Amino acid sequence: MIRTISAAAVALILVAAGAATAGEDGWTGEVSASITAQTGTTDSFAGSIDAKTDRAWEKDTAAVRFSGVYGTTKTRNNSSQTGSEVTQNSQALFGGWKHTIHERFFWDTSSELSRDNIQDREVRAALSTGPGYRFWEGEDKAKMHFDVSTGIGYRYELYDGNTGAPTNTGDEDHFADIVASFEYKNMLIEDRLEYTHTGTAKMPANAPDQYTLTTEIILGVPITEAWSFRLGFLAEYLAEQPDEINNTTTRTTVGLGYKF
Secondary structure, X not given: OHHHHHHHHHHHHHHHHHHHOHHHHOOEEEEEEEEEEEOOOXXXXXXXXXXXXXXXXXXEEEEEEEEEEEEEEEEOOOOOOOOOEEEEEEEEEEXXXXXXXXXXXXXXXXXXXXEEOOOOEEEXXXXXXXXXXXXXXXXXXXXXXXXXXXXXXXXXXXXXXXOOOOOOOOOEEEEEEEEEEEEEEEEEOOOOEEXXXXXXXXXXXXXXXXXXXXXXXXXXXXXXXXXEEEEEEEEEEEOOOOOOOOOEEEEEEEEEEEXX
């Protein structure tokens, strides 16, 4: 819990600093949060935060994003359960840089630093880079486009030895990834719905059977110029996981977002 609060606090400070200088250097961003609580036979609580800031130059775009989630569940009628069970506990920091080479051709570089306690992953550090092409773009290029990119990357993963490690890999892994990804953004229903769909596939050249697939959909419904209703869905599939860990992780969030 302390790690979650600390990481979220750091992210909010960074976002606030970006907001304070947005008018001077062109940085913009969005912060969204959601909280759900239930009491009864089962008491549960879950909270998530998603903060992003980015900036566009003539031929370059930079972005930084933090996402975190924490959730607990406790069954009142289960006398053998003395405390709450942590059912969600993950944080991730992403960075990206996109440089336009010529017209719709670009070079894309992305990075990730994350952890997921429930999935037994203490840390994941990844970096990938490679060429891409914009197959479609609308009037507002930042909100209406379809990009596809490929590349190579490096990924390091460390698993908690207390609960097991991936089959045939031990407690830590070093991967040389072949990466393919896409980003589709559009304004739907007469610009009343902001739609974003991203996806990434990573296959290690040194361990093809340990590939990963990730996809995320974000829907934003503007309420005012700054505030919006936000719905998100994330799914991640890891081909190799410890026996007691599910290969697929999904997360759905509903909350409010604020743009600056």
